[in-house]
Amino acid sequence: MLQTDAPIAKDNLQEAERWLAEQFALHGRLEPLPGEHDCNFKVTASDGSRYLFKLHPAVPDDARTELQAAVLRHLEQDAPELPLPRLFLGRDGRPLATVPDGEGRARRLRLTTWLDGTVWVEAPRRGAGSAASLGRLLARLDRSLAAFHHPAATQPYAWDLANAAARRDDAALIAEPERRRAAESILHRFVVEIALRLSGLPKQVIHGDANDRNILLDAEGAVSGLIDFGDMVETWRVNELAVAAAYVAIGAADPIAAILPLVEAYCAENPIGAVEADVLFDLILTRYAVSMAMAARQSREQPQNTYLRISQDDVWTALTTMLAQNRPLAIARLRRAAGHEPVAARRAIEHWIMRNGHRFGPVLPVSLDRRSLTLLPLGADRDQAAGRSFRECLHAALADIKNVAVGRYGEDRSIYRDTGERAIHHAIDLYAPAGTPVLAPLPGRIAMIGNDTSVDGFGGILVLEHESGAAHRFWTFYGHLAPASLADKAVGAAVAQGAKLAVLGVPDENGNWPPHLHIQLMTALCFDRAEAIIGLSLRSQWDLWESLFPSPNGILGLAVETGAVVARDADAVRRLRDRTISPALSLSYERPLKIVAGEGAYLIAADGRRYLDMVNNVCHVGHCHPRVVEAITRQAARLNTNTRYLHDNLIEYTQRLARLLPSELSTVFLVNSGSEANDLALRLARAYTGGTDVMVLDHAYHGNLSSLIDISPYKFDGKGGAGRRRHVWVTEMPDLYRGRFRYGDADAGPRYAEKITTLLRDMNGISRRIAAFFVEAALGCGGQLVLPGGYLAAAFAEIRAAGGVCIADEVQIGFGRVGSDFWAFETQGVVPDIVTMGKPIGNGHPMGAVACRPEIAAAFANGMEYFNTFGGNPVSAAAGLTVLDIIRxxxxxxxxxxxxxxxxxxxxxxxxxxxxxxxxxxLGLFIGVELVRDRETLEPAAGELHAIVEAMKEAGVLLSTEGPHHNVLKIKPPLVITREDCDFFLEKLDEVMTRLG
Structure with missing residues (x-):
């Protein structure tokens, strides 16, 4: 809403002071503030505290005033963390006081907290961060208001964009012809197109007026408050975002760029649908048109109000800048920020091409099969090392090529001078001799013809539009053509499949490039002339341009690797991950790292920094161990299939593994993960014993399959868990630090095992039958605990006496991690009935294993075939064999x-x-360090440990936490760490703990 600076008469000011004292028992100095409808005052009390005092106009129906108070009361209860005005109750205990004015009419009064800050329009430090913080605030506000309803919110309101059609008569009052035509055109489009698309979108109460005088910013430019709830209305939710975006864009040279942080932040907290994202651009324009129309009417009614004209100059400037934007591109940018595919039609276009690509013809009349194509080795690292420009490298690479060479889509060409960050290639380049004909791969019509004569330009250009049989129109772009070969072409002309389009140009007419065809697929035509179409884009905007210009190999059908994966910055990867991967899949650290390489005990981030990895027990023999990499590569190049065929790798690995286990465990199954291994172990136990019930230690975790979540207290008793199921029995965790029996008790192990006897008795009492006891010999999620001596021997004896089998889960702790033995269960002097393996078994290659007594395997072979498609494949077996070799x-x-x-x-x-x-x-390199605030009370220091882990990341060491209280520092690095690594780790830990106190 527009605000006015109407003067406040002295007697009105005295009346306001009297009402403030009478109704709210507050005395202070009142300073008039601007307002369109209300009289607003800043109140400064004698103690320096400040308030906002509002005198609502006397109207017959004050339902909207009641609405404002109701909303503020709702938000105070539902969203107390938001920086919004909070109501004070009057003498009668109500948020709105009622007094008679001089004419005997009822006026409503409201007193709220004062919010500090500078209004957006006057703030010196507003920027992208300001827009993002506003987006987060509005998203949380709207999430809260989604559950709010009030009759007054449904009443028609002039400023509501839903009523924009009613502003067309007001637009006719705009004095300036150019402004009037623009507003009328926008409102006409709203009526005939946009309003129809809005009809099915989400509706709710919104603030409705996040304008540049209602948004407060702090000294750092972050939003510190949102004021003026006088324009609240129940309308389409997306209008909230449109109104805010209209004001954020004011004064920006690139208004869409200014808006994007607002939209992205809002949608991260309160996602909007694809149609809402589609209409957002037009709703922003509509807000400007409504503002101009309303101002024209108000100017006619209040000709003395000069503020209206001043504010409308800003609106008009913003509108003209917005209208100058490339509309399809602007919508694509906004869709991307909202978390949607930038070009809505892209999916349908690519699907159509995939289904029909076999019907397309060639683009060059030469062989383009795998044997005749050469991929250009234009890697930036090599080129920069050689100290040569992109063009020089290109000429050198082409010198010895006899057939067609291919320049890849998505390739990094940052070394090419004059591009700056614009480095990612939108097209596939086909290098062939000058004069080679270029053919139409599918029917179309000529949409554009151009000749880019600029330095490094495209030379002759042709753009074809295709729509015959396709769900949506799309375009193909052909660059580096001989301009003379386009002389007989005309825009609009039909082109048959196989027709000659042009010929490849020579370097002199082709930006001095070697002769080649640059072909792009375009899902939207965002340019008004062929010469404006770009072939390289900013790396930071690749998600946008990749949607506009997806890989054209669906058109070409080249049977070689024609695309490159574009490296994105960490923020972009995080944003895309949030959109496509479940939030249940968590990340480490408050600011997650983008890791791009590994070596030994180190992980390497995208910025080249090396981090000592003290927690990754998967890459057991070191990240990217060259012997493991070579073994996988060698075998994958030869054969990878399933276990229905005989293969030496499978039998060699199972024999090697069996020889590392107790002789009683002679049968081996190979699977793909530790979770799969534990699920199979559960099936084996039930088949052998006929029982169904499982006993586990408290806080244990045995895998992510449904069957294993059921037997993992760490999950089923945690957040989101469904609790213990009937077939699961949980025995206490043998914790020598916090448990019933502690360090120094020589009988602690057997005494903890007595609980198992009690549970078995209870199980028998209700006619339940034990199938298995799952246990880790050193507890991971339990807090890196080492079992007390004698515990497993006593526990196994009890379980076996009751008819169950004993399963040792070695997924985290096997393969020599404990140092003294190959398996952690060996430290307890026991032999399990079943052993499960995963994580370190393949050094990161997905594999797992189960070893068991042969009689258990025999009981499982009951006629139902067990088959695992990937378990035991030759590549996995090769990886596993190499890991065993390296450990030795x-x-x-x-x-x-x-x-x-x-x-x-x-x-x-x-x-x-x-x-x-x-x-x-x-034990060995499986270590836990438990942090406590008091060594006597053992109060967990979880918060302190979190801070330490974050600080250690900044110091170059990667760590994590564990335990029921999240206060155990877990240490389980690759086994290849050195003494120097350990010294570095201990030194940094000492520094961090000293600094954090």
Whole structure:
């Protein structure tokens, strides 16, 4: 809404002071503030506290005043964290006081908190961060208001964009012809097109007036408040965003760029639909038109109000800038910010091309099969190292090519001078001799003809439009043609499939490029002339341009790798991940890292920084171990199939694995993950015992399959969990630091196992039958706990006596991690009935295994075939064999044992200086350090540990937390870490703990 600066008469000011004292028992100095309908005052009390006092006009129906008060009361209860005005109750306990004015009419009074800040239009530090913070505020506000209803909100309101059609008569009052025509055209489009699309969109109460004088910013440019709820209305939700965007865009050279952070932040908190995103651009224009129309009417009614004319100059400038935008491109940009495919038709176009591509013809009358094509090796690293320009590298690469060469789509050409960041290639280039004919691969009509004579330009250009049989129109762009060969072509002319379009140009007429065809697929025609179409884009905008210009190989059908994966910055990857991957799949750290490489015990981020990985027990023998990489590559190049065929790798691996296990465990199944291994172990146990029930330790986690979530207290008793199911029995965790029996109790292991006896008795009492006891010999999610001596021996004896089998889950702790033994269960001197393996087994290659007694496997072979498509494939087996070789050859068990002891000694030294360290435990390179605020009360220091983990990331060390109280620092690095790595880690941990206190 527009605000006015109407003067406040002295007697009105005195009357306001009297009402404030009478109704709210507040005295202070009143300063008049602008307002369109209300009399507004800033109140400064004697103690310096400030308030906003509003005198609503005396009207017969004050339902809208009641609406404002009701909304503020609702938001105070439902969204107290938002920086909004909060109501004070009057003497009668109501948020609105009622007094008679001088003419005997009832006036409503409202007192609210004062919000500090500078209005948007006057703030010196507003920018993208300001727009984003406004988007977050409005999104949370609208989420809260979605559940709010009030009769007055449904009444027609002049400023509501839903009523924009009613403003057409007002638009006719605009004095300036150019402005009048623009407003009338926008409102006409709204009536005949936009309003029809809005009819089915979400409706709710919105603030409706996040204008540049209702938004407050703090000194850093972040939104500190939103005021003036006088324009609230129940309307289409997207109008909230449109109104705010209209004001954020004012004064911006690129208004769409100014709006994008607002839209992206809003949609991250409160997603909008694709149609809402489609109409947003037009609704922003509509807001400007409505503002101009309303101002014209108000100017006629209030000719003395000069503010109206001043504010409308800003609106008109913003509108003309917005109207100058490329409309399809602007909509695509807004759709992208809202989390939708920038070009809505892209999916349908690509699907149509995929279904019909076999009917397309060639674009060059030469062989384009795999044997005749050469991919140009134009990697930027090589080119820059050679100190040559892109053009020089290109000429050199083409020198020895005899057939057709291919320049790839999505290729990084940042070394090409004059492009700056514009480096990502939109097209596929086909390099062939000058004069080679270019043919139409499918029917169309000529949409554009051009000749780009600029330096490094496209030379002759032809754009074809295709629509015959397709769900949507699309276009193909052909560049670097000989201009003379286009002389007989005309825009609008039909082109048959196979028709000669042109010939390839020579370098002199082709920007001095080697002769080639630059072909782009276009899902939208966002340019008014052929010469304006771009062939390279900003890396940061690749998601937008890739939607406008997807890979043209669906048209070409080249049977080679014609596309490159474009590296995005971490923020872009995070944004896309949030859109396509479930939020249930979590990320590490408050600001997640983008990791692009690994080497040994280190991970390498996109910026080249190396991080010591102290927590990744998957890459057991080191990230990207060259022997594992080579084994996978060698076997994948030869054969990868399933286990229905005989293969040496499978039998070699199962024999090797079996020899590392107790002789009783002679049958091996190969699967794809630790979760799959545990699920199979559960099936084996039930088939062998005939029982159904499972016993597990409290806080245990055994995998992400449904069957395993049911037996994982870490999940079913956690947030979102469904609780324990009837077939699951949970025994206490043998915690020597916090549990019933603690360090120094020589019988702690058997005493903890007594709980199992009690549970088995209870199970038998209700005629339930035990199938299996799942247990880790060193507990991961339980807090990196080492089981007390004798625990497994006593527990296994009880389980077996009751008819169950004992399953050792070695998914996290096997393959030599504990140092003294190959398997963690060996440290307890027991032999399980079944052992499950995963994570480190393939050094990151997805594989797992189950080993069991042969009689258990025999019971499972009951006639129902067990088949696993990928389990035991030759490539996985090759990876597994190499991991076993490396553990042996590089003496990694010894390294785990020695460096594990070294680290524990280092932690003990740190504990003398840092009282937060309460307990240090572990086996080999499986270590837990429990942090407590008090060593007597053992109060968990979860918050402190979180801060330490974040600070250690900044120091170059990657860590994580564990345990029921999230206060255990877990240490389980690749087994290839060195003593120098350990020293670096301990030094940084000491520095961080000292700094954080």
């Amino acid at each position: 050859d590089e003496r990694l068990m010894h390294n785990a044992d020695a460096l594990g002891a070294y680290l524990r000694d280092g932690f003990k030294a740190l504990a003398e200086r840092h009282a937060l360290i309460g307990d240090i435990r572990g």
